[in-house]
Amino acid sequence: MTAPYLQASAIEVSFGGLRALQDCSFTIAQGRITCLVGPNGAGKTTIFNAITGFLKPDSGSVTFKGRALDGLKPQDIVALGIARTFQNLRLFQDLTALDNVLVGLPDMAGEEPIGAIFRPFHAARALAGRRTEARAILEHVGLAHRANEFVRNLSYGEQKLLTVARVLATGAELILLDEPASGLSAGALDAVMALLRRMQAEGKTLLVVEHNTRVVQKIADDVLFLHQGHLMAQGTPEQIISDPALAEIYFGGAI
Amino acid sequence: MDFLWSYIALAEIYVLLGLSTNLLVGIAGIFSVSQAAVFGVGAYIVAYFLMHEVMGFLPARLIAASCCVALNVLVTLPSLRVSGDYFVVTSFGIQLLATAIFVNWTAGTGGANGLPGIPPPDLFGFPIESNAQLVLLCSAGSGLGCLAFWLIMRAPFGRLLRAIREDELAVAAAGKGVLRAKVSAAALAGAFAGSAGGLYATFLSFVDPSSFDLDASILLLTMVVVGGARTLPGSILGPFLLLALPQALALIDIPTSIAASARQLIYGVLLIVFMLFRPQGLAGEKL
Numbered sequence: 199m200t201a202p203y204l205q206a207s208a209i210e211v212s213f214g215g216l217r218a219l220q221d222c223s224f225t226i227a228q229g230r231i232t233c234l235v236g237p238n239g240a241g242k243t244t245i246f247n248a249i250t251g252f253l254k255p256d257s258g259s260v261t262f263k264g265r266a267l268d269g270l271k272p273q274d275i276v277a278l279g280i281a282r283t284f285q286n287l288r289l290f291q292d293l294t295a296l297d298n299v300l301v302g303l304p305d306m307a308g309e310e311p312i313g314a315i316f317r318p319f320h321a322a323r324a325l326a327g328r329r330t331e332a333r334a335i336l337e338h339v340g341l342a343h344r345a346n347e348f349v350r351n352l353s354y355g356e357q358k359l360l361t362v363a364r365v366l367a368t369g370a371e372l373i374l375l376d377e378p379a380s381g382l383s384a385g386a387l388d389a390v391m392a393l394l395r396r397m398q399a400e401g402k403t404l405l406v407v408e409h410n411t412r413v414v415q416k417i418a419d420d421v422l423f424l425h426q427g428h429l430m431a432q433g434t435p436e437q438i439i440s441d442p443a444l445a446e447i448y449f450g451g452a453i
Numbered sequence: 454m455d456f457l458w459s460y461i462a463l464a465e466i467y468v469l470l471g472l473s474t475n476l477l478v479g480i481a482g483i484f485s486v487s488q489a490a491v492f493g494v495g496a497y498i499v500a501y502f503l504m505h506e507v508m509g510f511l512p513a514r515l516i517a518a519s520c521c522v523a524l525n526v527l528v529t530l531p532s533l534r535v536s537g538d539y540f541v542v543t544s545f546g547i548q549l550l551a552t553a554i555f556v557n558w559t560a561g562t563g564g565a566n567g568l569p570g571i572p573p574p575d576l577f578g579f580p581i582e583s584n585a586q587l588v589l590l591c592s593a594g595s596g597l598g599c600l601a602f603w604l605i606m607r608a609p610f611g612r613l614l615r616a617i618r619e620d621e622l623a624v625a626a627a628g629k630g631v632l633r634a635k636v637s638a639a640a641l642a643g644a645f646a647g648s649a650g651g652l653y654a655t656f657l658s659f660v661d662p663s664s665f666d667l668d669a670s671i672l673l674l675t676m677v678v679v680g681g682a683r684t685l686p687g688s689i690l691g692p693f694l695l696l697a698l699p700q701a702l703a704l705i706d707i708p709t710s711i712a713a714s715a716r717q718l719i720y721g722v723l724l725i726v727f728m729l730f731r732p733q734g735l736a737g738e739k740l
Contacts, residue, residue: 250626276628288623290616292738301616302627306609309629311637314608315601321608328609368628 201264203228203403204249204280204372209258211244211427218244220427222258226372226420231394231404233414235438236424237448242407243285245424246374249405250282251275262372277304281370283361285377285407289349295360296345299332302367332367339363339393355386362393373397375406379413391417411439423448458584460700465588465595466652467673467692471680472602473645474673479682479737480611481638482618483529486670487544490551491528491643493665495521495650497555497562500571500660510574510581514651521647522640529639548667555662567661574655587656594652598645603685605641614638615683668717675724681737690735695720 202225211219219241226232234242247253249260251272260267267275290298300306306328308314308321336342339359344352352360358378365373379390394404394417408414414421414435421438423431425447431438438444470492477483495517502513531543555562562568574581574590581590605611613634616624621631654660663669672695680691699716707715727734
């Protein structure tokens with residue numbers, strides 16, 4: 199039997215007296231869209247931080263295709279093929295949309311001073327190719343027409359799409375999206391859901407934090423339900439949503 | 454005429470320093486107030502080698518630049534461990550420490566009296582003595598510096614540094630090493646400051662600690678703020694304008710005893726006024 203695609207085992211994280219994650223274990227299957235749901239403060243973003251190396255768990259471990267991720271830096275984990283977005287976007291406001299994507303592209307020539315100063319023509323030639331690559335990614339998320347716009351001039355929906363473009367640029371195969379649909383208009387919401395489906399069709403595996411139950415029903419293959427740092431349930435969207443005990447936790451009462 | 458030549462040469466040396474400070478503070482966001490200390494180390498090293506006839510100007514300057522690369526990496530390493538505000542305090546301490554060494558290590562630096570009689574620079578054995586030759590040398594030095602700065606700004610490395618200044622976490626999430634890029638920026642800034650130091654020592658033929666103290670570091674920051682952060686024109690404008698100020702004050706008939714403090718006062722006021730009303734400087738972007 200091969201190792202699970204992504205496996206989290208008994209992860210514990212505390213912030214002072216607050217136990218953000220307690221004995222949190224789950225697996226994620228390759229090629230599927232897994233939604234991570236739960237009330238505010240359940241520990242969803244903490245799971246993201248623990249998987250992507252932004253936070254060192256107090257105990258427990260994460261393995262990706264059988265390889266332990268313990269102690270690796272965020273950029274090493276990206277190189278292994280796991281990348282994430284942030285709930286508060288964290289785009290580079292003073293750079294253009296295209297430059298934001300270019301920062302995400304790996305193995306960039308001229309990204310250190312020696313190459314930049316002593317091999318400028320090589321770097322410039324390489325950059326032309328990478329620009330084409332970055333434009334194709336912007337095209338993919340539907341932002342090609344905004345490539346040279348500064349981030350601060352983009353709408354919120356466009357900024358969300360740009361975070362997806364930047365994470366796609368890293369070439370990661372497992373992509374963690376932190377609330378990609380929140381705060382979007384109905385039209386933008388449909389565009390994001392279609393984009394997630396396309397990414398899945400292209401072979402990406404997605405782990406998505408999402409609050410909107412309609413979105414979860416539409417896109418999720420699997421659902422992880424988190425509550426107060428515990429993994430309460432794992433199942434199909436139908437199983438999770440029809441469970442009255444979970445609805446009680448999630449909505450604070452019967453619906 | 455001599456007056457004009459020396460102003461141009463000195464301003465060109467400070468352009469190199471402005472580039473160094475702009476790289477570190479403006480572009481990479483490493484807020485260092487100890488750049489003058491690094492500048493001083495470069496100047497003293499070249500002065501020592503030339504006065505003791507150990508080697509020619511170019512190899513001495515190369516060694517000075519290399520030492521300053523190492524020094525600046527060491528000095529800025531704390532910035533990779535402590536966040537912005539704390540680093541200002543750390544680098545403030547490093548600047549004070551450097552000044553203390555410059556003043557008290559009499560055997561090496563001549564102490565408060567400085568090192569007089571530094572020989573003029575030479576290129577492959579030919580001495581550079583006339584003012585025109587010196588200006589040419591300084592122009593070549595700062596020209597190369599500007600070229601390197603320009604290449605960096607348009608290369609992916611420049612974009613990475615800008616991204617780091619805005620959001621280090623997002624850069625790490627995009628799969629790029631923040632530490633390595635910051636160390637590289639610090640190393641480059643050190644090379645610029647060190648080679649500026651070498652030019653400065655031979656140009657003035659005299660160095661003393663007052664050129665490399667905290668006031669000098671703050672002058673460098675003021676140059677970046679007034680000229681404009683993160684652009685080449687800003688790094689050139691700032692030094693030329695701020696160095697014209699003492700010359701302009703010299704034209705007004707005020708006693709020399711208050712001229713120095715008047716200058717500091719004006720620098721301080723300029724810094725505040727620009728930060729408040731024109732944070733992007735004359736030809737740059739917001740710091």
